[in-house]
Amino acid sequence: MDFTMPEDVKQIQMLTKRFVRQELVPIEDLVEQRDEYPEDIRRPLIKRSIELGIRNMETPVKFGGGGVGALGVVAAHEEAGWSSEAVTYSIMRPGPGASTAFMEAATEQQRQKYMYPVLRGEREGCAAWTEPDAGGDAASIKARAVKKGKHWVLNGVKHFCTNADKSDFVIVGAATDPGKPPRERFTQFIIDFGTPGLQLSFYQPMMGRHGLKSFELVLENCEVPAENVLGEVGSALRRTLTNFGHGRLLMAARFVGTAERALEMATSYAKRRVTFGQPIASRQAVQWMLVDMAIDIHATRMMTYHAAWQADQELDHRALQFTQAMVKLHASQMVCRVVDNAIQIHGGIGYSRLLPLERMYRDVRLYRIAEGPDEMMKHVIARYILQAEA
Ligand SMILES: Cc1cc2nc3c(=O)[nH]c(=O)nc-3n(C[C@H](O)[C@H](O)[C@H](O)COP(=O)(O)OP(=O)(O)OC[C@H]3O[C@@H](n4cnc5c(N)ncnc54)[C@H](O)[C@@H]3O)c2cc1C
Structure with missing residues (x-):
């Protein structure tokens, strides 16, 4: 077994590190x-990230991207985790508008109209699957699409649609054949904002990730041309679950980066802060917090x-x-523990808004919920273990 990081991955890591720390953190x-x-x-940063080869690095070469493998992309996302997700979200990846799974499923006409412009940084897309009554249980969404001549008519309510305010189009999941089993029941539709019957109904303010907004979205007799069906009718759930898995891996990588920053801040502060005549770094209680943080980060990095x-x-x-569910579960809990410990070591200044730790604490709490809550991850892991045993 060879743990040496390949040279090309190291280069991606260095390039991203410089970009994130010099241009995004500030x-x-x-x-x-x-x-x-x-x-x-935001716009010039999107362009710059494209020029540097960062934003489209994981897009396959056949679509004009960098074709970088998962290890390279994970290394880059670890560096991205150093900054806030609100800042990195549309800079590090083309987003749901041109995810590889969507590119693969799209027709050439759809790629020309929607996805290549996203890769060039000219357009943006978001994804709407979650509904007020269905999130973790993805197969229970109620939005409905009915074929009417050359159109599909969509009705339903979506919520937590991230980046919808900056997007030109949305990829919406809806049931096309409610009588079929979940894996054949749902279809995705590409819908331009401005289409009659599609409305951003309200902004849903969040505890963290300020600057990256989520919205409720209402579809009321929204007519979508048949050429805007993404992939085969009935194929959406499989694609969405695959997409989730990859997203979870990249999230875990970002948490390693965020946790590393918190550890670095805590280590530096512990050496400088003096109480009762000695730096707090000399106290075993503080050392052990740093030790726990370092082990937690190392273990998660290896898993990732x-x-x-x-x-x-x-x-x-x-x-x-x-594996992706295990990594996502472990990493999201790890980053919450590490940031919490970093605040503890900083004392009052850690809780203040004068340092980024307070923001990080709010931001990272999301990730024990988004893209599948902890308990759902355990459900996925348990199912696999029990099936393997059987
Ligand atoms: C800031 C933010 C941005 C988001 N962006 C998007 C987006 O762009 N597009 C999109 O489609 N969605 C988006 N989401 C939705 C997100 O993916 C869901 O919130 C998430 O999957 C959880 O679904 P839910 O909120 O409906 O919780 P539920 O599924 O209702 O779960 C609630 C709680 O019940 C428990 N639970 C659920 N299932 C189980 C189980 N099987 N076993 C044990 N306990 C269980 C867990 O504790 C869970 O936290 C976003 C959410 C947030 C908060």
């Missing part, structure tokens, strides 16, 4: 405080790299989902 506070990512800052290696081996997708 704007975090502004985005956080305004709860808005000014377009005159291993899951990336597995993805690059193109393992059976059920085995991959199992």
Whole structure:
């Protein structure tokens, strides 16, 4: 077994590290405080990330991307985790508008109209699957699409649709054949904002990730042309679950980066802060917090790299989902523990808004819920273990 990081992955890591620390970290506070990512800052950063080869690195070469494997992408996302997700979200990846799974499913006409412009940074797309009554249980969504001549008519309510305010189109999941089993029941539709019957009904303010907004979205007799069906009718759930798995791996990588930053801050502060005549770093109680943090980060990094290696081996997708669920569960809990400990070591200043730790604490809490809550991850893991045993 060879743990040496391949040279090309190291280069991706260095390039992303420089970009994130020099160009993204400095704007975090502004985005956080305004709860808005000014377009005159965000747009040029999207362009710059494309030029550097960062934003489209994982898009397959046949679609004009970098074709970088999972290990390289994970290494880049670990660096991205150093900054806030509100800032990195549309900079590090083309987003749901041109995810590889959607690109693969799209027709050439759809790619020309929607996805290539996203890769060029000219358009943006978001994804709406979750509904007020269905999130973790993805197969229980109620939105309905009915074929009427050359159109599909969609009705339903979606919520937590992230980045919808900056998007030109949305990829909506709806039941096309409610009588069929879940894996054949749902279809995705690409819908342009501005289409009659599609409305962003309200902004749903969140505890963290300020500057990256989520919205409720209402579909009321929204007519969508048949050419805007993404992939085969009935194929959406399989694609969505595959997409989730990959997203979970990249999230885990970002948590390693966030946790690393918190550990670095805590270590540096512990050496400088003096109480009762000695730096707090000399106290075993503080050392042990740092030790726990370092072990937690190291273990998660290894799990993440291993899951990336597995993805690059193109393992059976059920085995991959199992590992990705374990990594996501462990990483999201790990980053919450590490940031909490970093605040503890900083004392009052850690709780203040004068340092990024307070923002990180709010931001990371999301990840024990989004893209599948902890308990859902356990459900996926348990199912795999029990089936393997059987
Ligand atoms: C900031 C933010 C951004 C988001 N962006 C998007 C987006 O862009 N597009 C989109 O489609 N969705 C988005 N989501 C939705 C997100 O993926 C869901 O919130 C998430 O999957 C959880 O679904 P839910 O909120 O309906 O919780 P539920 O599924 O209702 O679960 C609630 C709680 O019940 C418990 N639970 C659920 N299932 C089980 C189980 N099987 N066993 C044990 N306990 C269980 C868990 O404790 C869970 O936290 C976003 C959410 C947030 C908060």
